[in-house]
Amino acid sequence: MLRKPVVLITGAGGEIGHGLITRLAEDGTHSVITLDVRPLEPGIARLVQREFVGSILDTDVLERILSEYEVDHVFHLAALLSTRSEFTPMTAHHVNVEGTINLLEFAQKQGESHGRPVVFMYPSSIAAYGLPDVESKMRVGRVTENEWTKPTTMYGCNKLYCEHMGRYYAKRYKQLAAETLSGKVDFRSLRFPGLISAVTIPSGGTSDYAPEMIHAVAQGKPYACFVRPDTRIPFMAMPDGVEALLKLAAAPKGNLNHTVYNVGAFNPSADEIRQVVLEAFPGSEITYSVDVKRQGIVDAWPADVDDTAARRDWGFAPQYDFKRAFSEYLIPTIRRRYQK
Numbered sequence: 001m002l003r004k005p006v007v008l009i010t011g012a013g014g015e016i017g018h019g020l021i022t023r024l025a026e027d028g029t030h031s032v033i034t035l036d037v038r039p040l041e042p043g044i045a046r047l048v049q050r051e052f053v054g055s056i057l058d059t060d061v062l063e064r065i066l067s068e069y070e071v072d073h074v075f076h077l078a079a080l081l082s083t084r085s086e087f088t089p090m091t092a093h094h095v096n097v098e099g100t101i102n103l104l105e106f107a108q109k110q111g112e113s114h115g116r117p118v119v120f121m122y123p124s125s126i127a128a129y130g131l132p133d134v135e136s137k138m139r140v141g142r143v144t145e146n147e148w149t150k151p152t153t154m155y156g157c158n159k160l161y162c163e164h165m166g167r168y169y170a171k172r173y174k175q176l177a178a179e180t181l182s183g184k185v186d187f188r189s190l191r192f193p194g195l196i197s198a199v200t201i202p203s204g205g206t207s208d209y210a211p212e213m214i215h216a217v218a219q220g221k222p223y224a225c226f227v228r229p230d231t232r233i234p235f236m237a238m239p240d241g242v243e244a245l246l247k248l249a250a251a252p253k254g255n256l257n258h259t260v261y262n263v264g265a266f267n268p269s270a271d272e273i274r275q276v277v278l279e280a281f282p283g284s285e286i287t288y289s290v291d292v293k294r295q296g297i298v299d300a301w302p303a304d305v306d307d308t309a310a311r312r313d314w315g316f317a318p319q320y321d322f323k324r325a326f327s328e329y330l331i332p333t334i335r336r337r338y339q340k
């Protein structure tokens, strides 16, 4: 009996999953199956061929998928984000590390069973960096992939380690090279900045102050920002994040000189975001109430990323700069969403 060729998305109900499923459905080129601990929202569920509700820690569900589907791409999005991971570090380690290894093993087995490498897309994060203090952060500015990789959070450590695991599966398996055990995982990773979506509200992240600010005032609610006004990290509008994932997934292997690429789009301070949001929603109330722990997390993240390698190797070119992201995507879409 033939298995059906599909793309697997884990953590599909999250922020990136929504954007990715919608975009793949518009394209109509791939059949999508999903795995998430919670059922998908009906609007998204109807766009996928099959929805598995379960955990990436459950290898039985992965075996079931292996037996029924021929997966050629994995978008492994499931993760506990940075703030949440600090409250439950052991759970974060289980989900973020052991879950990822389960998926890498799954991809290897898939590749062995159908004979082709499985493209394994892994969203890493600026949390993989760790700058020692704010002074260094501001002095250093843009960081390249191989500098300052001393993460300070459980989530950041998990992301950096899994980048290495992906590289191991892609390269080391090949080096062992017993014919039956050749490398079948074509691992490709993006170090994402804070992503801002107009259609979903994030939860558990530390870059969440930006999207939370816009979504709150658009609903007429006051917002107390949990970081200082001068806090600066890179951000990206969700459509550019989804496009980057698809573009890197489709890039010819021979063009890729790295397994992990920085991507960034704009890097406003929290107060610059506040000003733009206040202009769009005059009379709104946005104050500051600094959470020392969350501030500590973003203070260790870089003020900007150097994404030269991504632009050179596979043509990364974000469409939304700071002004356009707010005036053409975030503000109008979020306004419409809450007016409904």
Ligand code: AKB
Pocket (backbone or CB within 6 Å): 081, 082, 083, 124, 125, 126, 127, 155, 192, 193, 194, 195, 204, 205, 206, 207, 208
């Ligand atoms: C988080 O804040 O944890 C994420 C991230 C930057 O990876 N948004």
